Amino acid sequence: MWFKHLHLYRLHGAPELDPTDLESALEAQAFRPLGGSEARRLGWTMPAGRAGTQRLHELQGQRLLTALRQERLLPAAVVREELEERVDALETAEGRKLRRQEKLTLKEQIYEELLPRAFVRSQKVDLWWDTRRNLIAVNTSSRKRAEEILDLLRETLGSLKVTPLATQTLPMRAMTTWLGDPASRPADLQLGDQVELKAKGDDGVLRARQVDLDSDEIQQLLENGRQASKLALAIEGRLSFVLHDDLAVKSLNFDDALIDEASQADDGDDAVVRLETDFLLMTQALAESIERLIVWLGGESSPADDAPSA
Known part of the structure; x- marks a missing residue:
């Protein structure tokens, strides 16, 4: 449970939601497993894992939420190698060089074919919402990933105005x-x-x-x-x-x-x-x-x- 990293944000005009309403909003954006042709998906999951039955834990004004992110790993080198083989085969069969647009179309086709067979990586990201101090912290080493989780929370709540925490002295x-x-x-x-x-x-x-x-x-x-x-x-x-x-x-x-x-x-x-x-x-x-x-x-x-x- 103990966080390893913090990206800190100040919450402005915090939406007033009681725990029951927030739990319902999180349920509406609950994580669903990736479909066969999806590259990535993000949604809320149980912070306590299989032992949990709720997506929100709130104690003394401190809220814990957990997002689950899944993405398919399809290395660019794999797509490139397959593309080269198919381009060579087509150019040999047709006795001509493929145009750039034809190669791009072929590359998209290869990507769609290989994606369902790619490995899936899952990552949980915890979010701490301090309702007393109007502070949000995301437990991730990546600023980009933190912003992604905030986007999910914004979509869940309908609106969310936050700015990175900043101080007078740099x-x-x-x-x-x-x-x-x-x-x-x-x-x-x-x-x-x-x-x-x-x-x-x-x-x-x-x-x-x-x-x-x-x-x-x-x-x-x-x-x-x-x-x-x-x-x-x-x-x-x-x-x-x-x-x-x-x-x-x-x-x-x-x-x-x-x-x-x-x-x-x-x-x-x-x-x-x-x-x-x-x-x-x-x-x-x-x-x-x-x-x-x-x-x-x-x-x-x-x-x-x-x-x-x-």
């Missing part, structure tokens, strides 16, 4: 400052052992893992103008993560004390109770940590703040 600027000036670091913030440094010019990106981020080598790189685009951080007693320059939070690891608290909770061997217990403890830790992070980054920036002046 994450890259704050991370570079924290890295170069220990005195600037908030009291509860600790540096990890991973960083990505970008140069202003064309010198590329430098990535370092399992290093002392306060070392002279790192400080010299900062003095030469490099800026931190990713930085491993930890909030004492809560969690560790890698902050990205787009405010994505990745490689989440929760503190052992929090995991122990969850494992000691009495769930009666009920998978749904276990899921909800873990989810509630996780969201409490995440909500507190996100609020701290926003403060450390100078407060939240509204869409109006980012708009160009007239």
Whole structure:
């Protein structure tokens, strides 16, 4: 249940739906298995898997939804190889070169023929909706995948106005400052052992893992103008993560004390109770940590703040 990545969004004008109405809306957009000629499909599924009977879990204003995505994997190289064979055969049989449009038509035909026989890959993506803070977080490493899940939620609700969470201080600027000036670091913030440094010019990106981020080598790189685009951080007693320059939070690891608290909770061997217990403890830790992070980054920036002046 414990999330590994977060793409964060601010919800504006949140639709007022009670759990029963939202469950019905999710049911209307429930996942259905891929048809033979479909390339991909997305829909809502049970967060608790086979043990679950509902698509929505809501506890103390925290909502958990899970999308299931299926897609057929048809490598371009397979289509290309089949196309080459058929083009060669036709050109030999007809004694002429096929036109470009004929090749494109043949390629589409091959794709349609091979697609039903392609392997199917399934992926679950969890979404956390904090109704108290009007915050949505999607548990995926991909911004594109997060936006896809938001599109599904928008279709489910009829409308959904969200914007990526943004702060007054750009994450890259704050991370570079924290890295170069220990005195600037908030009291509860600790540096990890991973960083990505970008140069202003064309010198590329430098990535370092399992290093002392306060070392002279790192400080010299900062003095030469490099800026931190990713930085491993930890909030004492809560969690560790890698902050990205787009405010994505990745490689989440929760503190052992929090995991122990969850494992000691009495769930009666009920998978749904276990899921909800873990989810509630996780969201409490995440909500507190996100609020701290926003403060450390100078407060939240509204869409109006980012708009160009007239």
